[in-house]
Amino acid sequence: MQEIGRGDPTFDFEPTRGAWRRLEGPGDVLDLMDTGAGGIVAVIRDAGATFLSPVFDELAGVVCTGGTIRSHIGIISREFQVPGVIAAVIDDEPDDGTEVELDSSGVICRIDG
Numbered sequence: 450m451q452e453i454g455r456g457d458p459t460f461d462f463e464p465t466r467g468a469w470r471r472l473e474g475p476g477d478v479l480d481l482m483d484t485g486a487g488g489i490v491a492v493i494r495d496a497g498a499t500f501l502s503p504v505f506d507e508l509a510g511v512v513c514t515g516g517t518i519r520s521h522i523g524i525i526s527r528e529f530q531v532p533g534v535i536a537a538v539i540d541d542e543p544d545d546g547t548e549v550e551l552d553s554s555g556v557i558c559r560i561d562g
Contacts, residue, residue, distance in 0.1 A: 456537030459526035467509030496520030
């Protein structure tokens, strides 16, 4: 595994893995509603975004490059018990579909192999 970034964990969760997927807006979520969001680690910029609502409970995890743990995404992450990392600084953003792991220390790792 290779660390690619870190931020603030939304709560104390077991390490979770999923496919990295950058979501920019409602259109991306509509696509996921057709195919399913299970196993996806959603990556967003805006901690106040509400467009993930239709699929949030299906996600393996969420990474947000803005906000704080008191932001909307942090609160919803805890409410739905979806592992999250907020205010993430990503040093080497992987391509969509890359397997990643989030842990409750806020570390984000690319899974090699």
